[in-house]
Amino acid sequence: MASTVFSPFTLRGMTIKNRIVMSPMLMYRGQDDGMINDFIYAHYAARALGGAGMIGTEVIAIEPRGRISANDLGLWNDAQAEALKRLTGFVHSCDTRIFAQLAHAGRKSHITETAIAPSAIAYDNTLGTPRAATAEDIASIIANYRSAACRAVEAGFDAVELHAANGYLLHEFLAPVSNTRDDAYGGSLENRMRLPLEVVEAVRSVIPEDMPLFYRIVASDFGTNGVTPEEALTLAAELKARGVDLIDVQTGNILPGYEGPVYPGYQTPYATRIKAATGLPMGATGSIASIDLAEFILSSGQADLVMMGRALLRDPFWPIRAAREAGIDVEVPIPTYARATGPFERGF
Numbered sequence: 374m375a376s377t378v379f380s381p382f383t384l385r386g387m388t389i390k391n392r393i394v395m396s397p398m399l400m401y402r403g404q405d406d407g408m409i410n411d412f413i414y415a416h417y418a419a420r421a422l423g424g425a426g427m428i429g430t431e432v433i434a435i436e437p438r439g440r441i442s443a444n445d446l447g448l449w450n451d452a453q454a455e456a457l458k459r460l461t462g463f464v465h466s467c468d469t470r471i472f473a474q475l476a477h478a479g480r481k482s483h484i485t486e487t488a489i490a491p492s493a494i495a496y497d498n499t500l501g502t503p504r505a506a507t508a509e510d511i512a513s514i515i516a517n518y519r520s521a522a523c524r525a526v527e528a529g530f531d532a533v534e535l536h537a538a539n540g541y542l543l544h545e546f547l548a549p550v551s552n553t554r555d556d557a558y559g560g561s562l563e564n565r566m567r568l569p570l571e572v573v574e575a576v577r578s579v580i581p582e583d584m585p586l587f588y589r590i591v592a593s594d595f596g597t598n599g600v601t602p603e604e605a606l607t608l609a610a611e612l613k614a615r616g617v618d619l620i621d622v623q624t625g626n627i628l629p630g631y632e633g634p635v636y637p638g639y640q641t642p643y644a645t646r647i648k649a650a651t652g653l654p655m656g657a658t659g660s661i662a663s664i665d666l667a668e669f670i671l672s673s674g675q676a677d678l679v680m681m682g683r684a685l686l687r688d689p690f691w692p693i694r695a696a697r698e699a700g701i702d703v704e705v706p707i708p709t710y711a712r713a714t715g716p717f718e719r720g721f
């Protein structure tokens with residue numbers, strides 16, 4: 374039987390050589406101007422050499438006040454986009470695809486002086502109380518998502534992902550615990566979904582027709598007055614109607630701590646539920662670190678891509694190694710790597 378993990382996958386005009394995607398992971402190793410540096414370049418280049426089908430960047434801030442830390446990448450100016458071309462070009466030379474994860478930290482920004490959120494409610498007692506966004510702030514956030522998406526296209530990314538989970542701004546708007554607004558952006562589910570959906574519409578309208586749009590959703594906040602599983606299903610249907618191509622599923626983190634169970638593949642059941650309800654392709658994330666589990670998730674149709682975080686932090690070459698161990702023949706990004714034979718063959 375052929376491996377599903379190592380089979381290609383197509384969305385709109387983009388084909389990924391295998392189903393292994395590096396899940397976005399912030400490294401806190403950038404710099405105050407939001408520009409890519411040597412560390413970040415080498416970090417992602419290593420995962421492309423290691424055989425991942427696609428790389429998700431860490432959060433890329435759409436505006437300076439949307440950064441989690443002063444070391445985040447940014448796409449709020451053209452110089453940042455220009456500098457990222459070196460990375461996208463190298464990743465493509467390894468036959469790997471790369472998406473830009475566009476993000477706004479909202480009340481979880483550690484740059485507390487400028488933090489804005491749906492309501493003036495602090496995340497915890499270490500981060501300050503954010504300022505409640507005005508109507509003008511909301512309009513500028515949407516405009517900045519749109520400009521950042523244009524720059525992601527310009528920089529050579531193959532897809533864009535909107536980060537709307539893990540307690541950051543778009544998640545905060547959706548969750549009643551962090552959104553107590555009484556205007557058109559708070560209250561009913563329709564109002565709480567308004568900003569995420571307006572951002573989706575703005576981004577979809579400026580990226581090319583053949584470029585996929587991913588959305589990192591929160592499927593449940595486990596009864597903390599956050600997002601319910603039913604609300605996530607309603608949102609997912611609205612995302613599909615607006616041209617989102619793949620949903621990447623997270624849970625929890627609207628409040629400090631994590632309420633849900635954690636085990637290998639722990640968020641996959643949520644992905645499967647949204648897939649069944651919407652028919653959309655899904656990314657499964659969460660403690661997926663073995664080829665057997667990845668193969669089971671994909672071959673049984675629970676999800677379409679495995680988004681692997683820490684396994685690819687531990688070992689950039691995880692995809693090539695997993696293929697070798699499973700006896701699956703894959704093309705390696707650098708042909709000379711194929712000469713890395715075993716001790717009973719002569720190396721030359």
Ligand SMILES: Cc1cc2nc3c(=O)[nH]c(=O)nc-3n(C[C@H](O)[C@H](O)[C@H](O)COP(=O)(O)O)c2cc1C
Nearest residue numbers: 396397398399431432658659660661681682683684
């Ligand atoms: C060091 C680290 C940084 C992370 N940064 C981000 C991020 O920038 N954006 C995001 O959406 N998720 C982030 N995550 C969550 C991961 O993308 C992933 O969903 C999570 O680690 C679960 O997958 P895993 O069990 O395979 O690591 C981060 C996780 C880790 C461990």
